[in-house]
Amino acid sequence: MPVQCSSCREKRAVLKRPKTGHSLCKECFFWAFEEEVHQTIKAAELFKPGESVGIAASGGKDSTVLAHVMKLLNERYNYGLDLMLISVDEGITGYRDDSLETVKRNQQQYELPLKIVSYEELYGWTMDAIVKQVGLKNNCTFCGVFRRQALDRGAIMLKVDKICTGHNADDVAETVLMNVLRGDIARLRRCTAISTTSEGDGVVPRCKPLKYAYEKEIVLYAYFKKLDYFSTECIYSPNAYRGHARTFLKDLESIRSSSIIDIIHSGENLSVRDGVKMPVQGTCSRCGYISSQALCKSCVLLEGLNRGLPKLGIGKHHRLHDKLLSQQPLTEKEERKLKSVDF
Amino acid sequence: MCQVEEEYREPPLAPAPPSVCKTCVKCKDASAAVVVRAGDPYCRTCFKDYFIHKFRAMLGKNRVIFPGEKVLLAVSGGPSSSSMLRQVQEGLSQNAHKKLRFSPGIVYIDEGGAVGRSLEERLRTASELQAVFRSTGFPFHMVPLEQVLDVPPSVLVPAASSQPAASVYKAAVDGFLQAAGGRRPGAAVQQQDAAGLDVLEAHTASLQQLMDSATSLTARQELLSSLRQHLLVHTARSHGYSKLMLGDSCSRSAVKLLAAVCLGRGAQLAQDTGFSDSRYGDVVSVRPMRDYSAKEIAFYNHMFGVPSVLSPSLTTKTSDKSSIQQLTESFITRLQADFPSTVSTIYRTSEKLQTAGGSSGGTAGTDTCLLCVCVLDTSVGNATAFRSTLVSQCLSDSRAVPSGPDPVSAKQSRPCGGQQCGTRTCSAEDRTPDLKALLCYSCQRTLRDLSSLDRLPHYILSEAQSRARRSQLREEIRDFLLDHHDDDEDDEGLHSPPDPSVVA
Ligand SMILES: [Zn+2]
Ligand SMILES: [Zn+2]
Ligand SMILES: [Zn+2]
Ligand SMILES: [Zn+2]
Ligand SMILES: [Zn+2]
Numbered sequence: 067m068p069v070q071c072s073s074c075r076e077k078r079a080v081l082k083r084p085k086t087g088h089s090l091c092k093e094c095f096f097w098a099f100e101e102e103v104h105q106t107i108k109a110a111e112l113f114k115p116g117e118s119v120g121i122a123a124s125g126g127k128d129s130t131v132l133a134h135v136m137k138l139l140n141e142r143y144n145y146g147l148d149l150m151l152i153s154v155d156e157g158i159t160g161y162r163d164d165s166l167e168t169v170k171r172n173q174q175q176y177e178l179p180l181k182i183v184s185y186e187e188l189y190g191w192t193m194d195a196i197v198k199q200v201g202l203k204n205n206c207t208f209c210g211v212f213r214r215q216a217l218d219r220g221a222i223m224l225k226v227d228k229i230c231t232g233h234n235a236d237d238v239a240e241t242v243l244m245n246v247l248r249g250d251i252a253r254l255r256r257c258t259a260i261s262t263t264s265e266g267d268g269v270v271p272r273c274k275p276l277k278y279a280y281e282k283e284i285v286l287y288a289y290f291k292k293l294d295y296f297s298t299e300c301i302y303s304p305n306a307y308r309g310h311a312r313t314f315l316k317d318l319e320s321i322r323s324s325s326i327i328d329i330i331h332s333g334e335n336l337s338v339r340d341g342v343k344m345p346v347q348g349t350c351s352r353c354g355y356i357s358s359q360a361l362c363k364s365c366v367l368l369e370g371l372n373r374g375l376p377k378l379g380i381g382k383h384h385r386l387h388d389k390l391l392s393q394q395p396l397t398e399k400e401e402r403k404l405k406s407v408d409f
Numbered sequence: 410m411c412q413v414e415e416e417y418r419e420p421p422l423a424p425a426p427p428s429v430c431k432t433c434v435k436c437k438d439a440s441a442a443v444v445v446r447a448g449d450p451y452c453r454t455c456f457k458d459y460f461i462h463k464f465r466a467m468l469g470k471n472r473v474i475f476p477g478e479k480v481l482l483a484v485s486g487g488p489s490s491s492s493m494l495r496q497v498q499e500g501l502s503q504n505a506h507k508k509l510r511f512s513p514g515i516v517y518i519d520e521g522g523a524v525g526r527s528l529e530e531r532l533r534t535a536s537e538l539q540a541v542f543r544s545t546g547f548p549f550h551m552v553p554l555e556q557v558l559d560v561p562p563s564v565l566v567p568a569a570s571s572q573p574a575a576s577v578y579k580a581a582v583d584g585f586l587q588a589a590g591g592r593r594p595g596a597a598v599q600q601q602d603a604a605g606l607d608v609l610e611a612h613t614a615s616l617q618q619l620m621d622s623a624t625s626l627t628a629r630q631e632l633l634s635s636l637r638q639h640l641l642v643h644t645a646r647s648h649g650y651s652k653l654m655l656g657d658s659c660s661r662s663a664v665k666l667l668a669a670v671c672l673g674r675g676a677q678l679a680q681d682t683g684f685s686d687s688r689y690g691d692v693v694s695v696r697p698m699r700d701y702s703a704k705e706i707a708f709y710n711h712m713f714g715v716p717s718v719l720s721p722s723l724t725t726k727t728s729d730k731s732s733i734q735q736l737t738e739s740f741i742t743r744l745q746a747d748f749p750s751t752v753s754t755i756y757r758t759s760e761k762l763q764t765a766g767g768s769s770g771g772t773a774g775t776d777t778c779l780l781c782v783c784v785l786d787t788s789v790g791n792a793t794a795f796r797s798t799l800v801s802q803c804l805s806d807s808r809a810v811p812s813g814p815d816p817v818s819a820k821q822s823r824p825c826g827g828q829q830c831g832t833r834t835c836s837a838e839d840r841t842p843d844l845k846a847l848l849c850y851s852c853q854r855t856l857r858d859l860s861s862l863d864r865l866p867h868y869i870l871s872e873a874q875s876r877a878r879r880s881q882l883r884e885e886i887r888d889f890l891l892d893h894h895d896d897d898e899d900d901e902g903l904h905s906p907p908d909p910s911v912v913a
Contacts, residue, residue, distance in 0.1 A: 072808075075808075102800055102804060106792060106797065109792040109796065249755065251761045278801075307748075314740050318671055318736060321625075321730060321733055321736060324673075324798070327673075329670060329673070331786075332671075332672075335676035335850075336675045337679075
């Protein structure tokens with residue numbers, strides 16, 4: 067028996083919304099999905115007219131849907147935004163080749179300018195070259211740290227006022243769980259914020275317009291809109307702990323579909339006891355990027371790579387920062403400790 | 410897409426070192442009998458000292474229990490609360506090194522009626538426990554959960570605390586020492602009310618119908634835990650206890666904390682899992698066992714013959730994925746096996762949290778949840794998860810209807826600004842128009858899983874009605890009020906001086 071769309075009460079429903087359980091026709095689902103993103107943007111006052119906004123584009127489903135919806139809403143509601151795609155080329159053979167092709171097609175489809183920034187031009191190292199030196203086990207440390215800065219550097223190059231990323235509700239909920247499991251109270255407090263304000267020179271404010279969109283609905287949207295996206299996970303395995311959190315979240319969702327939003331609600335309403343120490347955010351004395359240490363993570367990683375001491379950026383070696391800054395040589399013992407890496 | 414966006418530390422997750430040591434690390438003499446915490450081997454005597462010391466240190470550090478104060482120990486018969494009972498006995502005994510100075514009583518809530526046990530089985534468990542309780546010499550109360558159907562609506566209202574301020578603590582201790590003159594507290598009163606279980610068959614049927622009306626095990630567990638909480642507070646209030654001692658272990662607290670996050674109880678985390686919880690104002694809950702792991706407790710109980718009496722719960726014979734609480738428990742258990750610091754890391758998180766409503770004191774005078782009695786966390790705000798669900802609901806359903814005359818709930822569903830719903834305020838699938846506005850986010854989720862609200866106990870429905878009436882009234886006279894204070898503000902006793910009888 068065909069189910070009627072619960073919104074227009076006319077057409078046949080083609081899907082059941084993972085977020086609410088309602089049965090909707092294609093058009094009503096599109097409308098609801100887009101309208102919800104618009105409501106989020108409006109309520110959180112994410113943008114101002116006249117701003118130029120970089121959309122972090124990876125070619126994956128989240129960023130493809132984000133680019134599509136941003137373009138559409140910008141026209142539908144006259145946001146007055148100057149949109150462009152920013153893509154990072156980490157230099158991973160096989161992985162980015164296809165996804166960059168997708169981004170290039172998106173550029174044509176959406177008529178948005180595209181800027182590709184490569185690790186090679188930003189850092190002098192491709193991910194493939196990094197993996198050769200540090201091994202598979204630790205590469206995600208590099209990939210994450212470098213990616214964050216790469217976007218900022220690309221954004222500054224393009225003179226954009228803001229970056230928006232494709233983080234969805236599942237990502238945010240998963241991060242809340244991760245931070246509870248790690249007891250990381252500072253991140254727990256920050257991770258549900260929908261946008262970051264400018265945290266200093268070299269950092270462009272970021273926001274997550276899809277923060278309340280379920281991953282499953284993003285896939286449904288992309289599927290029914292026949293959007294062109296490249297489906298892949300990072301070929302270097304994500305860390306095991308996040309894997310556990312992700313599986314747990316999927317299980318929770320299967321018991322109660324509102325779990326994802328419920329967890330975000332929890333994160334948004336946590337309050338931290340007075341007197342609990344929060345790390346002070348400073349800036350890197352070499353590149354000016356935000357950092358709680360004298361040297362930012364990416365400068366330490368680069369230093370390690372360039373000196374042939376890959377372990378430098380992986381463990382905790384804050385004591386060495388002063389030495390590195392003043393270009394002093396390391397002792398033989400220090401060198402030995404930092405050289406060997408488990409593959 | 411690689412999800413590593415932030416530079417996470419490597420998790421502190423080395424597997425536990427194998428326990429090969431033979432000698433006790435404490436006395437360096439006797440051979441080790443048990444390995445605790447970070448793999449330290451302890452001998453029998455030192456382990457006992459360590460265990461007992463920890464209990465007193467926990468109470469001493471937090472300084473919330475006053476000398477001579479009546480403290481009600483909630484004992485379920487499980488390992489942790491049974492161990493807690495033993496610690497209180499040890500602490501009160503004549504030869505205790507640093508004696509505890511409060512006056513204990515025991516309460517056992519028999520949940521058999523909610524989980525479908527026969528009266529015969531329930532009586533058997535009760536009589537086993539009675540034997541244990543009687544041997545302590547403490548007064549005890551055997552309370553079947555059915556009695557929650559007879560509690561007054563006021564159990565849902567936080568009362569003003571009659572507690573002296575923390576600064577008075579020292580004076581109270583000194584005063585007590587003089588007055589008591591070494592007399593053993595607790596031994597003075599030896600009353601034993603309710604020898605058996607006082608159960609009405611009709612009540613059992615109503616309770617079972619209520620439990621059956623929950624369409625998910627998650628909601629059933631939440632509901633049961635609320636009812637148990639109400640009955641504990643009621644028992645404490647009606648017998649003049651001002652503290653309620655709960656036996657949550659470290660392992661239990663970690664599970665509760667993560668489950669609470671998953672159930673949308675972020676705002677209530679500190680109260681749900683912290684050392685002390687003053688949401689009821691006059692009856693403060695404390696959790697002195699939250700420093701012990703389940704394993705330590707099991708060791709102790711085994712070595713020193715602490716009996717536990719297990720009774721089946723709602724989750725007995727259910728699979729891992731049958732409820733959020735159950736899933737969380739098995740998730741943490743599995744993670745703990747791979748990463749032994751999991752529980753302690755999660756547990757430490759709760760130390761760093763505080764309640765949304767403020768750092769201390771009761772909640773008298775503010776709007777609290779009808780079910781869990783925590784400060785409401787449902788202000789819609791600008792861009793919140795709560796608002797986003799309301800928007801999604803109303804954009805997906807054209808029959809989204811105005812949510813009744815209740816101004817509070819109407820205000821709550823206003824964020825819908827989508828074109829489809831126009832100017833209507835709507836809250837789709839709103840089966841709980843009257844109750845919704847009176848509940849916190851998480852309890853709204855729980856009640857959404859009830860097939861019928863008529864089965865809710867009378868005290869809850871009647872308190873809901875009176876709150877709805879009050880807020881309607883407030884709306885009517887709004888224009889005549891000079892400032893918008895709550896009408897409950899003049900609660901007496903809120904600022905009253907410490908009650909001298911507490912220390913007498
Ligand atoms: Zn439709
Ligand atoms: Zn990676
Ligand atoms: Zn730097
Ligand atoms: Zn010893
Ligand atoms: Zn509640």
